[in-house]
Amino acid sequence: MMRIAWLGKKSPFCGNVSYGMATTAALRDRGHEIHFIHFDTPATQIGRLLKAGPGDEQELAGEDQPDVALPYLVKSQMYTIPSPRANRELRESLERIQPDVVHASLTLSPLDFGLPELCQQLRVPLVATFHPPFDASLRNITAGGQQLTYQLYAPSLARYNKVIVFSDLQAEVLNRLGVPEDRLAVIPNGVDPRHWHPGSSELQQRFDGRRVFLYMGRLATEKNVEALLRAWKLVQPEGCVLVVVGDGPLRNTLETSYNSDNIIWWGYEADQQRRSALLQAAEVFLLPSLVEGLSLALLEAMASGCACIATDAGADGEVLAGGAGIVISTQGVTTQLRTLLPVLRDQRLLTAELGRQARRRVMERYTLSANIDSIERLYRELNSPLPLVA
Template sequence: MRIVRLANFVTPRSGGLRTALRNLGEGYHAAGHEPVLVVPGAEAGDRMEGSDRVITLPGPVVPKTGGYRVLTGRRRLTRLLDELAPDRLEVNDRSTLRWTGRWARANGVPSVMVSHESLAGLLRVWGAPGGLGDRLADRLNARTAEVYDRVVCTTDWAAAEFRRLGTPNLHQVPLGVDLVTFDPSRRKPEVRARYARDDEVLLVHCSRLSPEKRPELAVDALAALRAAGVPAVLVVVGDGPRRPALAYRAARLPVHFAGFLSGREAVAEILASADVVIAPGPVETFGLAGLEALACGTPVVVNAASALPEVVGAAGAAAAGTGEAFAEAVQEVLARPEEGRRAAARARAEEFGWPAAVDGFLRAHGAAPSPADVAAGPAALERVAGR
């Protein structure tokens, strides 16, 4: 079965969406399906990335996003979809690509839209008044639910804005985490010593440095901790349009800007070597970076306004959107015995594996065997797999 996936706002090097697309593609392939990913880029391309065929269409850069691109040109994308003749269509963009749901329906192709962000939350970040933003989000979300056969959300928090509309075709499927790459064994004394002394608290913020991620809250939390006499230092992993402003904000503080780290192992080492990871984004619908930190055995302090409290559970702490609140939550986490808090973090991450996520997504596509299919034997399993 050919599963064609469309995605906008995919960073060329890293990011939660890119991580999810890669792992789901690998899982689809392992299950006997043919994954094809279509994304925007600087130029046209068609290549294999592992088990994924990745087709790049030229797309313009969205201003003030630090390099995000979008797929434009409906005729070009329509021709490509016609050529690919997908058995399933998966769309990782709820707005600019909404028209592809109508294409799928007209061509008899079952379609799924995966909601990777809260539209109401993004509108608030962009300055829309609460009531107006919520009404606009409801209107746009209703249109989205109408044109796709199924809507997939990764958390209760993300599903809430569709559930309040009574969306009948809503499915909830958590994402997963790489429990091998991100593991407590990645903790390295030499990595920690690169940034902090033995008597200092090492904080890490790992994300794209863009407005919706609110990275300034990590800097503000550090300032509040230092003012309270806590000898904390902060490492910021990642890059983006907010970096110059953050550097100015952190001029008098012990903040190390590590930039983009090449290789997941390098990211895992710094996450595992931290005392606490800070994830301040208020509109995160899942938060893969936070889950990767938990897998490394490091507790996470998250924004109470996001979906992350649902993901981290008791393995971290939630804070209101101020530096002072984040500082208090960090101290709350540090007050727990270290061995216990690290064990709890890893145990929580082990509840989220990619195999279960892949199975959930395939079920949303109607492309995974149900218990009845398994009981029916090989013929039913071949039918599900499209063979």
């Protein structure tokens, strides 16, 4: 078993947090010693524990493990600015822990760029998981902004021993930007199909017998939720309800503009059991993003047996290709959904078959156990004597 220093996020909630918590919990279950290094303060951790409510147990699981809280100036879902003391405290923590491997689930922080040199000095192998969403075709302004993030990070990523990405397409983008092919490891996200699975939902009665179409994710520009809302308003599918689960900077604006009896603004749902129940209640899952990495929410919906419709941003189109769902373009989302929503409303056999195919795809390619198997193999390869990275 290995001693792993994991650098990542525990708050605020985002895909990076979900990835880090699920992966480290699974590695602990396999007997590895995990030291979680994240940006927080002791007072904040105490407050989180005191305020934890029902359903927060899994997110807070492992808080009693040997963690390190690094000081920060600014922390958001998108990026983190560390305090001037953070570099020194990180070095001292790694010298004390003496890990077999450092795994950085990159938080879009200036600290990310100094990690290769620090780990070379400490002679410990360094792995990154690179999360930022992308659209390789640069079809919109948001995609162009994300491409700049990839260009900014590429020179530093080339100095990591291994960089985990979620798809072949993402690897090709980084390779074109100068990250050597042998430094890249394609390990898709995975979900636990024992937790995310089809079934009857305790929440179904909340929707008055209406068929549930669901969006779950951030309410931010890159998620393109307004395009979905415009299509829903135009079609007004009879006997159906759109449930919007999530929070973000656009929530108030969107909720005010699209206030309707057949739209339920659920808000952020912290309880994993209730998120699972929402997906079990849903017949159709919709993800209209302009940019993506590999959406965990999409994989959770697929494992839950939802018929999934997503744009071809990031790796999402690759996940659904070949019959596991319906893939649409990031351009003209409203127009495409205006055509699809009546079909999905009228063709229940189609949605049922799409749900079965989605679940099958997850079981074949995107389970958490397969993800952890691949990560463990990578750790073992790197734990042999290594030459310093030039």
